[in-house]
Amino acid sequence: MSATRTQPSGLTKWVVTLPPTVFLLAFFLVPALIVVVAGFRETGEFGGLAPLPALSLDAYRFLLGDVIYLEIFARSFLVATLTTLICIVLAYPLAWLIARSPKQRRDFLVLLVILPFASNFLVRIYAWIMLLGPANLLYTPFAVIVGMVYAHLPFMVLPLYTNLEKHDPALLEAAQDLGANGWTRFWRVTFPLSLPGIFSGSALVFIPVLGMFAVPELLGGTGDILIGNLIKEQFLDNRDWPLGSALSIMLTVCVLLLAGLTAWASKRGLHGTEAVT
Numbered sequence: 001m002s003a004t005r006t007q008p009s010g011l012t013k014w015v016v017t018l019p020p021t022v023f024l025l026a027f028f029l030v031p032a033l034i035v036v037v038a039g040f041r042e043t044g045e046f047g048g049l050a051p052l053p054a055l056s057l058d059a060y061r062f063l064l065g066d067v068i069y070l071e072i073f074a075r076s077f078l079v080a081t082l083t084t085l086i087c088i089v090l091a092y093p094l095a096w097l098i099a100r101s102p103k104q105r106r107d108f109l110v111l112l113v114i115l116p117f118a119s120n121f122l123v124r125i126y127a128w129i130m131l132l133g134p135a136n137l138l139y140t141p142f143a144v145i146v147g148m149v150y151a152h153l154p155f156m157v158l159p160l161y162t163n164l165e166k167h168d169p170a171l172l173e174a175a176q177d178l179g180a181n182g183w184t185r186f187w188r189v190t191f192p193l194s195l196p197g198i199f200s201g202s203a204l205v206f207i208p209v210l211g212m213f214a215v216p217e218l219l220g221g222t223g224d225i226l227i228g229n230l231i232k233e234q235f236l237d238n239r240d241w242p243l244g245s246a247l248s249i250m251l252t253v254c255v256l257l258l259a260g261l262t263a264w265a266s267k268r269g270l271h272g273t274e275a276v277t
Helices: 010-038 058-065 067-099 103-118 121-132 141-165 169-177 182-211 214-219 227-237 241-276
Strands: none
Touching: 010 241, 058 241, 067 103, 067 141, 067 182, 067 227, 067 241, 103 141, 121 141, 121 214, 141 182, 141 214, 169 182, 182 227, 182 241, 214 227, 227 241
16 A cells, blocks of 8 residues: 655645745845845935935945955955865865764764864954964964964865765776776866865855954954955944945855856766766
């Protein structure tokens, strides 16, 4: 006797989907729309926003007309790119080691990777202040990169480990039987198969680094201001909410474009892995 599947009723679907939909609308879509509208408003007499219906493109004109903001955007992308590349170089061998470890040890090794999240983020950054201070490396670009890599390295290790764990060892054995050495087996088999994990980890590292402001503010100097610091200053210090909103919108557009590019590259990497297998 075959089991029959019961389709959920319309009421059940609404009960399941309505709460998360309302949550997303209230706490993501509505704030995003407020920021979009604020970007086209004028600054109030004492900061903040001028009363409606005052609308203006002054924030975008000022943003696009001053080269210093473009420099900060370029510096932010450079720091995010460098952080992502360093995380790939450091995370790949660690993820490979965990994936090739005995199964009874893997959970413990993964726990060690995520263990730093058990402590407060600011406490860990202040620990780096004490470590970098005696070496006269504090308030330098090097300190910013170190802090960024430290904060985001687990987000690269975990997707890579998840990907590498699923690799079929028979593929490497077949490549070895065909005469491929260890280096060739890595570049022709392991690396192409791991591209989806690299793309996922890169997105999880690159995008948060773009908006990070705590690490540059605590570890960097006056020349290490990134776009996240600039947005924070416009809202909290200068009270120039239209300019801060315009910066946030431009950063969001960049992130969306990067997310789309990453998804496209991940699909191409997935097709490549299918060709290998």
